[in-house]
Amino acid sequence: MADRFASVADVQARLRAVDYLADAEIASVVYLADRLEKPVLVEGPAGVGKTELAKAIAAATGSRLIRLQCYEGLDEAKALYEWNYKKQLLRIQADREHETDWATVEADIFSEPFLLTRPLLEAIRAEDPVVLLIDEVDRVEIETEALLLEVLSDFQVSIPELGTIRGRQRPVVLLTSNNTRELSEALKRRCLYLHIDYPDLEREKEIVRVRVPEIDAALAEQVARVVRSIRQLDLKKAPSISETIDWARTLLYLGHVAIDDELVADTLHVLLKYQSDIAKAKKELTGGRGSTLPPSRG
Amino acid sequence: MAHGGRGHAVGSGDRSHTEITPGTPGVMLDALAGFVHELRAAGLPVSMTENLDAMRAVQEVPWEDRDAMRAALATTLVKHHRHRRAFDVAFDVYFGLRAPDAAPDTGAEVGGGPAAAGGGGDPLSDAELAELLLAALRAMDRDALRDLAARAVTRYAGMEPGRPVGGTYYLYRTLRHLDLDALAAALTARLAEGAQAGADDLESRFAREEAADRIAQLRRLVEAEIRRRLVADRGVAAMARTLRAPLPEDVDFMHATREEMQALQRAIEPLTRALAARLAQRRRRRHRGHLDFRATVRHSLSYGGVPAEPKFRRPRPHRPEIMVVADVSGSVASFARFTLQLVYAMAGQFSKVRSWVFIDGIDEVTRFFTEADDLADAVHRVNTEADVVWVDGHSDYGHAFEVFAERHLGEVTPRTSLIVLGDARNNYHASKAEVLGALRRKARRLYWLNPEPRGYWDTGDSIISEYLPHCDGVYECRNLRQLERFVTAVVEA
Numbered sequence: 001m002a003d004r005f006a007s008v009a010d011v012q013a014r015l016r017a018v019d020y021l022a023d024a025e026i027a028s029v030v031y032l033a034d035r036l037e038k039p040v041l042v043e044g045p046a047g048v049g050k051t052e053l054a055k056a057i058a059a060a061t062g063s064r065l066i067r068l069q070c071y072e073g074l075d076e077a078k079a080l081y082e083w084n085y086k087k088q089l090l091r092i093q094a095d096r097e098h099e100t101d102w103a104t105v106e107a108d109i110f111s112e113p114f115l116l117t118r119p120l121l122e123a124i125r126a127e128d129p130v131v132l133l134i135d136e137v138d139r140v141e142i143e144t145e146a147l148l149l150e151v152l153s154d155f156q157v158s159i160p161e162l163g164t165i166r167g168r169q170r171p172v173v174l175l176t177s178n179n180t181r182e183l184s185e186a187l188k189r190r191c192l193y194l195h196i197d198y199p200d201l202e203r204e205k206e207i208v209r210v211r212v213p214e215i216d217a218a219l220a221e222q223v224a225r226v227v228r229s230i231r232q233l234d235l236k237k238a239p240s241i242s243e244t245i246d247w248a249r250t251l252l253y254l255g256h257v258a259i260d261d262e263l264v265a266d267t268l269h270v271l272l273k274y275q276s277d278i279a280k281a282k283k284e285l286t287g288g289r290g291s292t293l294p295p296s297r298g
Numbered sequence: 299m300a301h302g303g304r305g306h307a308v309g310s311g312d313r314s315h316t317e318i319t320p321g322t323p324g325v326m327l328d329a330l331a332g333f334v335h336e337l338r339a340a341g342l343p344v345s346m347t348e349n350l351d352a353m354r355a356v357q358e359v360p361w362e363d364r365d366a367m368r369a370a371l372a373t374t375l376v377k378h379h380r381h382r383r384a385f386d387v388a389f390d391v392y393f394g395l396r397a398p399d400a401a402p403d404t405g406a407e408v409g410g411g412p413a414a415a416g417g418g419g420d421p422l423s424d425a426e427l428a429e430l431l432l433a434a435l436r437a438m439d440r441d442a443l444r445d446l447a448a449r450a451v452t453r454y455a456g457m458e459p460g461r462p463v464g465g466t467y468y469l470y471r472t473l474r475h476l477d478l479d480a481l482a483a484a485l486t487a488r489l490a491e492g493a494q495a496g497a498d499d500l501e502s503r504f505a506r507e508e509a510a511d512r513i514a515q516l517r518r519l520v521e522a523e524i525r526r527r528l529v530a531d532r533g534v535a536a537m538a539r540t541l542r543a544p545l546p547e548d549v550d551f552m553h554a555t556r557e558e559m560q561a562l563q564r565a566i567e568p569l570t571r572a573l574a575a576r577l578a579q580r581r582r583r584r585h586r587g588h589l590d591f592r593a594t595v596r597h598s599l600s601y602g603g604v605p606a607e608p609k610f611r612r613p614r615p616h617r618p619e620i621m622v623v624a625d626v627s628g629s630v631a632s633f634a635r636f637t638l639q640l641v642y643a644m645a646g647q648f649s650k651v652r653s654w655v656f657i658d659g660i661d662e663v664t665r666f667f668t669e670a671d672d673l674a675d676a677v678h679r680v681n682t683e684a685d686v687v688w689v690d691g692h693s694d695y696g697h698a699f700e701v702f703a704e705r706h707l708g709e710v711t712p713r714t715s716l717i718v719l720g721d722a723r724n725n726y727h728a729s730k731a732e733v734l735g736a737l738r739r740k741a742r743r744l745y746w747l748n749p750e751p752r753g754y755w756d757t758g759d760s761i762i763s764e765y766l767p768h769c770d771g772v773y774e775c776r777n778l779r780q781l782e783r784f785v786t787a788v789v790e791a
Binding site for chain 2: 008024025028029031032035036038040041043179180185188189190191192193194195201225226228229232234259260261264285286
């Protein structure tokens, strides 16, 4: 049993210390993942801090973060390990002059120095505490998913030439998915599941205050409120947390201490990335005024 | 805000929970077994492994901490976000009662239902209760709110033990007396006055949203309270059965409530994205095409003429052309809407998608979908702008098919898959099934999707069996699950 955290409250406090505000549910799942030694599948809209969570856990527990970025076409050679073919060739050529017998050469070129470790093997072999992040797992093919399954369930890997390599410890494993395809039931069964949604008003306000420390409480509150308002509209792409933070920084940089209709209309492009979304939000929030009509108030 | 409180609860339960629970696991495991049974009955796929994980997980959290319990069970048992609502309802029924944070005095009220229901014992007047509620909402004092919600239920719901009435009836009675709209208006006014004078549009919008949010919380508290008392009265399993609602993918298109419609709308977007991605991937990998003889021979030259590595042509994926003809009369309109949305979300999978809607007249609506950059907009325009009424606005499949064939028969090719959407309730008009036959002879395939349960087919004015011989397949398609299955089949055909 891994004992990285003492309690759910401890998870929350230590993530907080590295500027990640976990709500009760996130903290509970992280705690359970550590206790049950199970990987966590994290889903949710883009930009709610899925990847950030892995980084925060690594920072909070003083672990090294090993990241496997998934993409279509990712295979064993890129995810697990690969023999350094060029180096092996060089070795064979160098050996030619010494006339060594084949058995020696073979034993030689299939040994550790010729092995290229990829993220999964690296996580298994790690001596120091690590957090393994498998990012955007929904992008890989079913076959690669099966490979992941195998590695995640036993945390060991067999290399024919070297034998079985067993993990010395159980790292925290996080898989993130943007839900571009339904993951296999088998993978889901083996993972704990965490859905991170956009934060509620209070939490978003706190996040803004933590990430933009110079901001004052009143402005942070207003920022969070405007963002909540905008998220309730039916948009192509709702503002993410990072966009909220960018917006708060923009306002601060422009030297504003309070938000009004006009300012919102003028800086919406930081929060929203589609012209149709911006137009819609402008219309809804400022009643179609904003920059089109002369401001009635100073 | 709730974090601090929860933190303490967990902190104190910290390690000791493993020691203080020797008596509890039995009770706990029984409750858990019933709970998992209920989840399965509600349609959630809970496997054996997940069940075991849940048992391990609940032993890791203090069992009197309801939020932690909920998180532990959710993370081990619910692997699809759209199933979370069903989980939450079941959780409230099974474990809500055991909540330590429920006001201790309410235990007595549960039993004393009928006596207390008159409200005689309560010294407060209606106006005073409303005033207290407003104050609690304004300060957002959750404990006070929960207490007041309990009082309101006691006073207004008129709950009687053993009465076979659903929770919604009590909810309706309570909420009618509380008059949430007036409460929301008053709260908005109070919240807005807190801001500086000269508050602009934005400020009043904030106040309105904040008020709506808090009122929604109050409503949930009232709901939870009613549920809690019903559970005490009728028992857990019976209550869970009454509250069980279909999962979004199982909701019947034709009888969805407004809330279910919204849930469907939210579910369909990620579903189509996932479906499109899966189909694209499968198609790409399915086969690698024919042997490319020339390339193989050319390549063999580098091996001294030995064809060491066969070369294949790149597959030319066959992309079907889709024509959708949808009945959009009242009863089946929402079904047509969802199907059109699904088909267009996957337009990339097809070489061409065209669509028509009809009631007794027929109109092509392809332009709405190609012009709009938003599917919801397009559907809205279909509803408002399409010219579908010819005589009286009652479905006339025969006439619609006739006009369609007249105008477009020449455009139907052996690459075209025709999909007809509708319940085939023809209002006793002529079926003109032979027109459909003519269309089918020119098309690659002709499918019919019927949103009615199979048992209703050919009852009343439904004449599906007249069209049936002219179709390659007639499918019952009542919910997202069936729709998804059909679309997959068409793409792979």
